Amino acid sequence: MTSLPSSVTLLRHATLVDGGRHDVVLDEGVVVAVTAAGSVPVTDPETTLDLDGWLLLTAPAEPHAHLDKALSFDLIDPPYGDLGSAILSWTTYAATMSLESIVERARTQALAMLANGITAIRTHVDVHPGAPTRGLEALGRVREELAGLIDIELVALCSTQAGDADIEAALDAGVDLVGGAPHLAEDPVAEVERLVGFAARRGLGMDLHTDESLDGPVTLDTYALAVRGLRRDRQYSAGHCVRLGSMPREELFRIIGEVRASDIGVIANPITNLYLQGWEHPTRTPRGLTALRDLIDAGVRVAAGADNVRDPFNPVGRSCAFETASLLISAGHLSPVEAWHLVSDGARSVMGLPAAGPRVGARAELLAVRAGNLLDAIANAPADRIVLHDGRVVARSELRRSIAVPAFSA
Incomplete structure (x- = not known):
């Protein structure tokens, strides 16, 4: 494939998750028809893509990112360790960084995610005491720069050390949701109530870091x-x-009931939680994941994200939803269909985004990968990808491979 149209009206011969091959018709960023492969005549070759041999998926969305922290690991050179050591390393470095450095790293990270198929990102942005708007100003600039390519939501991650005036200043800077980490506060319940108060007065939604430990305080029921x-x-x-994955079953089911009653979306972050949790258990190390199966079976809206990428909270990460889905299968024991749902349709639901994907009436937020089926795509994370945002091609990747051919004897 040598060229791609910027706007698309027809995707031909695409393989969908159910294994069927279809033509998908788009109009002004919306899927208007899904028919048998080859049934739609090509009227404009310039706006048609032939996806024979490609799998067409709902484009993933990233429901939990930290673009202000991304790609800082090499700059900080932190020790490998648990959540406490990561927080210490980050806060020490954060006091020295400039707005421009945040913009540069955040932009680079967002574009890497877009290239891999992610067309919407919800990013938490630290509200630092004494510099409450620096990160939000930086991410606001990145959001504006990338408008039309990728949708970015901003969450004010209010430090437990941030005073009310700092939080008010951050919210004035223009955010979509109120965030924080109440389980890290000296009085977790009071911190939940403080942050809920800000959301109530401002009419904003919320996305809290919640009970990010194998033991310790439980705030999710208070929040619900x-x-x-x-x-x-x-x-x-x-x-x-994370705490849901390690508590007694009776308490777990009680809290899940409260979560379901309040329609709170739960966002799992497998790679970061697998890395940060369990350092104090050298043998029979816990998984460090939330109670995925119980939440899904109870009808809770569940999403999954990559969280941190190459920073003190996670030294690795590929900025790719296939990596997250793979971990949901191997560590979370989900099926491939369930895993992909959590990083695509499930993530979009929890983020409050319109329904998307290759089905009639949905937004044309689409990812085409050169793969035979969903498991093949998750297992191999093919490099060949075409990304559509609002019905327009916004990213394309192609792999060129050369392998020496061995000499076989006759």
């Missing part, structure tokens, strides 16, 4: 009860929720 009376046209979600 606190937001039940808030505006229902806003999104409320909880990231990590």
Whole structure:
């Protein structure tokens, strides 16, 4: 494939997740028809893509990123370790970084994610005491620069050390949601109530880092009860929720019931939680994941994200939803269809985005990969990809491979 149209009206011969081959018709960024492969005549070759041999998926969305921290590992050179050591390394470095350095790393990271197929990102941005708007100004600039290529939501990650004035200043800078990490506070319940108060007064949704530990405080039930009376046209979600994976079953089911009643979306972050959790258990190390199966079976809206990428909280990461989906299968024991749902349709639901994908009436947020089926795509993460945002091609990747041919004897 040598060239691609910027706008697309027809995708021909695409393989969908169900194994069927179809033509997909687009109009102004919306899927208007899905028919048998080859049934739609080509009227404009310039806006037609032939996807014979390609798998067409709902484009993934990243529901939990930290673009202000991304790609800082080599700059910081932190020790490998748990959540506490990562926080210390990051806060020490953060006091020295400039707005421009945040912009550069965040832009690079967002574009890497876009190239891999992610067309929407929700990023948490630190509200540092004394410099509460620096990160939000940087990410606001990146969001503006990349408008039309990728959608970016901003969450004010309010430090437990940030005073009310700092938080007010951050919210004035223009954010989509109120965030924080109440389980790290001296009084976790009071911190939940403080952050919920800001959301209520501002009419904003919330996305909290919640109970990110194998043991320790539980705030998810407090959070669920606190937001039940808030505006229902806003999104409320909880990231990590690692504690759910290690608590007694009776308590687990009680809390899941509260989460379901408040329609709180839960966002798992497998790669970062597998890395950060369990350092204190040298043998029979816990997985460090939330209770995925129980949440899904209970009807909770569940998403999954990559979280940190190459920073003190996760030294690796490929900026790719196939990596997250693979971990959901191997560590979370989900099926390939369930795993892909969590990084695509599930993520979009938790983020409050319109339905997307190759089905009639959905937004044309699409990812085509050179793969035979979904498991093949997740297992191999093919480099050949075409990314459509709002019905337009916004990224394309091609792999060129050369392998020496061995001499076989007759």
